[in-house]
Amino acid sequence: MQIEDVRLSRAWWAGWVMLRHVLRERGVTLASPAPRTLIDPVPPDELRQAALAELHNWEAPLLDNPAQIENRGYQSYIVLTLCRILYTLQFGEIVSKQVAAHWAQETLDQRWSTLTERAWAGRKNPGLKAASGDVNGTLEFIQYALERSQQYET
Secondary structure, eight states: OHHHHHHHHHHHHHHHHHHHHHHHHHHOOSSSSSSHHHHHOOHHHHHHHHHHHHHHIIIGGGGGOGGGBBBBHHHHHHHHHHHHHHHHHSSSOOOOOHHHHHHHHHHHHHHHHHHHHHHHHHTOOOOOBOOOHHHHHHHHHHHHHHHGGGGGGO
C-alpha cells in the first residue's frame, strides 16, 4: 500500500466516523426506524481521532500549497472547519460550524476571533479572492490547530 492510499484510507475512515455520529445524533427519520436504533453511539475518543485524521489529511497539506485558500469560499471553509475540529478535540462532540465558530470566538485568542468572524462573513461571497492577511492568518491558524492537537495524539 502506498502512502497516498493510506492517507485516503484514513480520510475515508474519518469521514465515515463523523457521518455515522451525525446521522445517529441528528438524523431525521422519514419512514423507517430512528437512526439511534440502528447505529451504535460513537465514543468521544473515536470522534477525536477522526478529527485528528481530518486535520492531518486535509488541512495540514495546505501549509505546503496555500494557493488553494486564496479563494474566499475555501478560505472561509477551512477556518470554520478548523473551529469544528478544535471543538471536537476539546469536547469529543461534533457541532455546527456556527456553534464551533462562536465557541472559538469566545474561547480562543482574540486574533482567531477576528479571523473566524471574517471567515463567517466570507461564506456569503465565496467567489471573491481572500485578503492576503486572511490567507496568512488561515495558515497560522492551521499551524495553531496542529500544535494544539498534539495533546490528543495517541
